[in-house]
């Protein structure tokens with residue numbers, strides 16, 4: 265097949281040949297491709313007329329230049345399982361390299377939000393030198409690893425601008441995510457700087473010893489607000505609170521959050537920054553609010 269064709273044209277041509285000239289349904293126009301995997305959008309090739317079988321997936325894999333094919337599902341349950349279905353290939357383990365970090369995980373079990381790339385980059389390239397950080401919803405280490413890393417290296421391997429924290433305490437209750445996090449900590453040489461607390465973070469007892477706390481759970485991380493406030497050092501620190509705000513009302517949402525956190529005590533809370541991460545649903549944005557918490561002056 266001509267290499268100059270777009271992947272979509274290659275796919276269309278290969279499937280049209282297989283189907284004997286006419287396609288029984290739509291073929292996707294976009295997908296997520298990483299390593300040797302393509303993840304097709306939800307419902308792709310689900311019409312029964314496609315009669316999908318191994319040779320058809322092989323044709324698609326060849327056209328898209330991958331070895332494994334999966335289809336997007338709905339992120340499910342409190343463990344945030346990915347809902348991704350493997351259609352071609354023996355196993356679902358993958359290593360994604362991003363911002364100089366290797367993230368390993370089983371993609372049918374753990375979610376990966378491609379749209380959060382900018383937030384992972386913001387953290388990976390930030391300066392957290394000397395800090396003791398609590399990540400309340402660590403997952404496979406989406407933010408735990410960036411908090412500890414030195415970020416993206418230059419074209420000739422120059423050191424990135426990121427400065428890793430002294431230590432991160434990572435809370436997670438999904439065994440598949442914990443296994444992935446352990447693998448990635450070891451692969452990136454960071455296991456000495458991280459303590460994993462397995463189980464429900466609401467059942468953990470934290471000392472007031474953290475400089476910074478990450479609350480990266482959607483649709484809301486509000487169950488973690490009081491834990492976060494109790495875990496900050498008495499001299500205060502920073503919170504990164506993920507949430508969903510109506511488009512255009514992000515700052516209002518952030519100010520309301522600061523007010524709520526201040527009412528919950530014992531800190532004076534203000535908004536440092538509002539990061540617009542991605543559209544989560546029509547009109548609804550995933551945002552991260554950076555909160556500065558400082559002791560209340562008498």
Ligand SMILES: C[S@@+](CC[C@H](N)C(=O)[O-])C[C@H]1O[C@@H](n2cnc3c(N)ncnc32)[C@H](O)[C@@H]1O
Nearest residue numbers: 343344377401403435436437438463464465480
């Ligand atoms: C999926 S991550 C969110 C990552 C990031 N916001 C993203 O979208 O890429 C959230 C993680 O928090 C974990 N989690 C949720 N509630 C928890 C709790 N109470 N205690 C410990 N872990 C929890 C879930 O298992 C999940 O792995």
